[in-house]
Amino acid sequence: MRRQVLPGFGLSFGYALTYLGLIVLLPLAALAWKATGIGFHGLIQLLSGPRTLAALRLSLFGALLAASINAVVGLLIGWVLVRYRFPGRRLFDALVDLPFALPTAVAGIALTTLYAPNGWLGRWLEPLGIKVAYTPIGVLVAMVFVGFPFVVRTLQPVLASLERDVEEAAESLGARRHQTFFRVILPMLAPTLLTGFALALARAVGEYGSVIFIAGNIPMHSEIAPLLIVQKLEQFDTAGAAALGVALLLLSFLLLVVIALLQRWSNRWAERAA
């Protein structure tokens, strides 16, 4: 093995492995073990139920949509925060972390208070026929809220290291603004943007606390998959809850693998563009 700058590879590797095993792998193994309690047939029956399917669909597609919105808006906000100097920028920057710091239940109640038909925003949206609280749109709003900081925070350092010269060079070579953005800047940002997207997605898929207050929780309509898990626990159906948890985990994992592949592809794209 090549000599490393830092000594003690064996010790640090062993520590990393033990830590990862205890903190991540052990609970997951326990989850998977519990899930075997319902058997293969039970699992198929559970996952093919229309209510389970509807909840999984809402959780996954809601999270995908929320992460997409966060990717676009997060890029914009990250850009504004890095590139422009304006009064109150630091305060604005600190506000980005708020969804991290706020207990999710508080966030959920705050959002519901805003968007309920008698809330500050809800009362203006209601006459327009737009219902946010207690609909799938409410679920989306909560998912956007909790996932928002991920994209901004992952992009910021990369945006800061982005050389202005590159844009100037593109311009001097006759590139139009949209060409500079799509062919020069975006390829360089894409891998990081995907990381932020993946983090926001993973957070939204599993989000329970904030969503539950604003969702309305109507079966087949606005019921998220984590709620089904909680309901199974309330019914003392640990195995079913664990099985659903594993299913949700596998789906998220699959999505993250796809994102990782996209990232590899975009890395090559970035190298070509550079």
Add this chain to the structure above:
Amino acid sequence: MNKLVPCLVALAGTLLAASVAAKDVTLLNVSYDPTRELYRDINNAFAAQWKAQHGDSVTIQMSHGGSGKQARSVVDGLPADVVTLALAYDIDAVSDRGLIARNWQTRLPDNASPYTSAIVFLVRKGNPKGIKDWADLVRPGVQVVTPNPKSSGGARWNFLAAWGYALKQPGGNEAKARAYVQELYKHVPVLDTGARGATNTFAQRGIGDVLIAWENEALLAQRQLGKDKFEVVVPSVTILAEPPVSVVDANADKHGTRAVADAYVQFLYTPQGQEIAAKNYYRPRLQDVAARYASQFPATHTFTIGEVFGDWRQAQAKFFAEGAIFDQLGAGR
């Protein structure tokens, strides 16, 4: 410094001696959400009585949460000496794990439920939609708020109350009950996970025309949120909610708290305990206490789980298990 050490030793010795002379007993009562106020009063009264009779001071610690979640915690090792939950099914679950004797529900009088409640309606002031009985809940344009029976023990009582009402109408049968309950849940715009959440949705967010609630919750909400805002409507027939209590045998024996724990649950049946329950809006079992609070608890026809559904295990399997009637009803939406 040299003087300090003997002082401390003496102090420690005194404390030790004191704690041996008058035993300090600690009980953990694991209960469900809306009993906070009730048990605060009960615990004070019981501690005073125990001190007077035995000279020992009892400290009763409380844990509150959703009934099902609380039962799960006890199963998973929360060292409860006493459980006071929302429905017998949750205590059955603890009993199934061998922590409570099988016959727990017959060890105490009245199905081990020292106080009861009824399922009633909370409506907005002036009752603008004219809601008087269950049939009014399924009129066009009426919105009903009730939590999800899959996640809330309290909401299971609501569901069974509606089912029992439909069953008890002239010509009522299973099919009609099913149709009524299915229609009822079509009028529910928000299914909260728990009873307090549903109360908030109705009272704070202004959703819905009727909240189906336990009478004690409805009266408490009315007192806390303003009598000028809400009215309680007692339907013609409803279920008698019987929240049960039990000593957790395995834990009480292990902690050596059996005698106190037994006395504690029996205290709930005494005139003093019944009075406290009535003050906290639970219907007392004792007739003379009930008579004094008659104006607070309007008379209505009630039925029990036992009379209509057999017991909680049967009701659970028939209505709320995976793929059972509640799931079948929801599929239409």
